[in-house]
Amino acid sequence: MPQTPRAPHAYQSGTLARIVDGLRYGGGIGQWSWLAHRLSGLGILFFLIVHITDTFFVVFAPDWYDHTVAIYGGVWFDGHYYWPLRWAFRVAELGLIASVVFHAINGVGVILYDLWPKGSLYRKPILWTVQVAFWGIMLVTTPIVLYPLRKAPDQPAASRPAPPPAGVASVVPGR
Amino acid sequence: MLSQAELIDPQARTLTVRIKRYNPEVDEKPHWEEYKVEADGHDRVLDVIQKVKWEQDDTLSLRRSCAHGVCGSDAMRINGSNGLACKILVKNLRSDTLTLEPILGLPVLKDLIVDMKPFFDHYKSVMPFLVNDEQPPTAERLQSPAERARFDESTKCILCACCTTACPPFWGDRKYVGPAAIVNAHRFIFDSRDRGAAERLEILNDAEGVWRCRTVFNCTSACPRDIKVTQTISEVKRLLMTGNIDLDTAPSVVIGN
Numbered sequence A: 001m002p003q004t005p006r007a008p009h010a011y012q013s014g015t016l017a018r019i020v021d022g023l024r025y026g027g028g029i030g031q032w033s034w035l036a037h038r039l040s041g042l043g044i045l046f047f048l049i050v051h052i053t054d055t056f057f058v059v060f061a062p063d064w065y066d067h068t069v070a071i072y073g074g075v076w077f078d079g080h081y082y083w084p085l086r087w088a089f090r091v092a093e094l095g096l097i098a099s100v101v102f103h104a105i106n107g108v109g110v111i112l113y114d115l116w117p118k119g120s121l122y123r124k125p126i127l128w129t130v131q132v133a134f135w136g137i138m139l140v141t142t143p144i145v146l147y148p149l150r151k152a153p154d155q156p157a158a159s160r161p162a163p164p165p166a167g168v169a170s171v172v173p174g175r
Numbered sequence B: 001m002l003s004q005a006e007l008i009d010p011q012a013r014t015l016t017v018r019i020k021r022y023n024p025e026v027d028e029k030p031h032w033e034e035y036k037v038e039a040d041g042h043d044r045v046l047d048v049i050q051k052v053k054w055e056q057d058d059t060l061s062l063r064r065s066c067a068h069g070v071c072g073s074d075a076m077r078i079n080g081s082n083g084l085a086c087k088i089l090v091k092n093l094r095s096d097t098l099t100l101e102p103i104l105g106l107p108v109l110k111d112l113i114v115d116m117k118p119f120f121d122h123y124k125s126v127m128p129f130l131v132n133d134e135q136p137p138t139a140e141r142l143q144s145p146a147e148r149a150r151f152d153e154s155t156k157c158i159l160c161a162c163c164t165t166a167c168p169p170f171w172g173d174r175k176y177v178g179p180a181a182i183v184n185a186h187r188f189i190f191d192s193r194d195r196g197a198a199e200r201l202e203i204l205n206d207a208e209g210v211w212r213c214r215t216v217f218n219c220t221s222a223c224p225r226d227i228k229v230t231q232t233i234s235e236v237k238r239l240l241m242t243g244n245i246d247l248d249t250a251p252s253v254v255i256g257n
Helices: A015-024 A028-060 A061-072 A081-114 A119-148 B045-056 B117-124 B145-148 B168-172 B176-191 B197-204 B218-222 B228-242 B250-255
Strands: B015-019 B032-039 B074-076 B081-084 B097-101 B108-111
Touching: A015 B168, A028 A081, A028 A119, A028 B168, A028 B218, A061 A081, A119 B081, A119 B108, A119 B218, A119 B228, B015 B045, B015 B081, B032 B045, B081 B218, B117 B176, B117 B228, B176 B197, B176 B228, B197 B228
Parallel strands: B015 B097
Antiparallel strands: B015 B032, B074 B081, B074 B097
């Protein structure tokens, strides 16, 4: 089979260049939905790893679990409450909700493309339905998630967590 | 006889043409160059490029053959999206800046010319030819209109590579056969005269086959022949899942859109 002669220095774009060029591609809402679907999937995977790890502490070292949950609530290892910490975890939680909601709704659309014989022909309506449903849910959810941030938690933060036993305390960093 | 006012095209505009240039003998990597071109509203993007090449910079390299959207050799990335330069008119451009790049994911040989070998290797891998070892009839192999319509969509492919190089999974994984190869496999898999469907499905039932498709739909919007590329890929996917070719009943589903 005759081979096509190749130029001596054909330019092969690297991974980073392809990512940049790919993001510049005019794929519109379809391409962004695909990217959001992939990234939200990775985000959910990351959350599950964190969640399984902290739940594992319940059996392995209950004090660590209390610490971890306290950190999610904005209480650092020194027992003091820091509002940026609590805000960061709240916003991250909102991101988690957004990821799960988008991944679920868009996933139904992907199932329709693959399994429903006419699914691919209704791409635009499916894409816009996903957008409307996602933003509809998020518009209601966002205030509910962020509203408690308006003031510090009711319980005096300094009293949480309870001082751990001496054996565990040496393992926890920052103590 | 046209009046003077009609002769002057109201849609004429001065385009700023940005072209991603690459000279394999000099450059380490591609760079951008800008040209100013007076273009008529009814000019094609290809005419604009030829004005640059013929009047301003004759080192500009591009492929083009028929220049009428049939041969598929002038596929390039025009203002961010893949298309044929000979099928896009200047009056349909949104802005006065025209950005031209080689299609993404294939090695760039020079300027807008890419190495199509990986693309055609994927095309060849799905056996894009009639497979039928049965005794040939004395006349042609007959087919009902419905049977012909079953694969009509995928016969329109001109192998310009617009779809494959618009596909994010292909950018990330060059082993993926790509939309164009699947469309051309579809053309024979759903042909009632063909007997090679099992072999082709064996090739496509792979992580680098149809299952690499993530339904991004960039291929469908890029196709200059308006082939519903994602739809044909989904049909091959569903065939693999159900094992039912459905040569007779499927057309009403596909065509009755």
